[in-house]
Amino acid sequence: MTDTSLNASGAAVGRSGRVALWLRRLPRTVAPVVTVVAALIALWYVACIPMNAQESLLAAERAGAEVTPATAAERRGVGGVSLAIANPAAALSGALGQERPRLPAPHQIVAELWQTTAGHLDGCGLAEEERDRLVIPLPFLPGDPVSGEARAISTPIDEDCADIFTSRRSLVFHAGLTLAPTLLGFAIGSALGILLAVGIVHSRVMDLSVMPWAIASQTIPILAIAPMIIVVFNSVGIQGLLPKSIISAYLSFFPVTVGMVKGLRAPSPADLDLMRTWNASGLRTLISLRLPTSLPYLFASLKVAIAAALVGAIIGELPTGAVRGLGARLLAGSYYGQTIQIWSALFGAAIVAALLVATLSMIERATLKQMGLQR
DSSP: OOHHHHHHHHHHHHHHHHHHHHHHHHHHHHHHHHHHHHHHHHHHHHHHHHHTHHHHHHHHHHTTOOOSSSSHHHHTTSOHHHHHHHSHHHHHHHHSSOSSOSSOOHHHHHHHHHHTTTSOOTTOSOOHHHHHHTOOOOTTSSSOSSOHHHHGGGSOGGGGOSSTTTOTTOHHHHHHHHHHHHHHHHHHHHHHHHHHHHHHHHOHHHHHHHHHHHHHHTTSOHHHHHHHHHHHHHHTTOOTHHHHHHHHHHHHHHHHHHHHHHHHTOSOHHHHHHHHHTTOOHHHHIIIIIHHHHHHHHHHHHHHHHHHHHHHHHHHHTTTTOSSSHHHHHHHHHHTTOHHHHHHHHHHHHHHHHHHHHHHHHHHHHHHHHTTSOO
């Protein structure tokens, strides 16, 4: 048998051994996760009963059933838990299938996610009055309170119902529109954070002056800053992608700055002394020592930053009166009391964030393995 065939067979045995080891570890890894998720879902279903008790008892009363207290006015002053205990059958029968529940059941959210993603998108051809309902004017914006983006809703919607990527009833469509400012803001914030970190590490003046301001910037609520940014950019005629990206960058630059500063300062004094012995310049030390050492810290902070950028993009959609995007989906659901739509949009945003973080994790694993920093 040749050396090549021996090496190939050895590699195959090694791969099969790793697969077998992974399969043996899988139950121990999956079982705790499944247990926690099942417990959370069970608690969620239990919480739906008292949360939706008022509406459940009202429906039971209209159906002719006897409930305690007998009138809706008397029940308003009673807590949901007390109502559910006093009327268990009525509270349970209507708690998990209401059209507009206070707390939707998990299966209702899953059904909404399916209908607005992979499922059949019924009702794409909305009536004219339903299309007009989707425009939510916000009078604090300068000029015309209804933006050009909002006016576009008056065009025939049926043309955009070809698939989940173009239908305005699809969460995939809205997630794609939110993803653009998320990625742009993440790129801007990451670049700014890396540059600030390099300056802070190499300059004592920047460390004492910039870092406190960077920390102070995160104490201001983003809900207070977002409308100001939108108004300022609107006043100079800039709308759409850039203002939302700036909001995303505002939230994402700080974790990158902090993580990168920690990473750039990670080399030991012995390593730095060795670079000085070789008469390496500051730039050479940065490229050859500090940057490679900082990569694990950088990727950890990037995962936090990408999630923060998504939050910033969603918040940036709220003051604009937009009718497209996950933030607009949340706003429309809140405006019309569609709690199932609100929760499905929240879970859609969580899924997008998980996919983005998973993508960064794969890039991190490949990069660190290529550089010999991870086995």
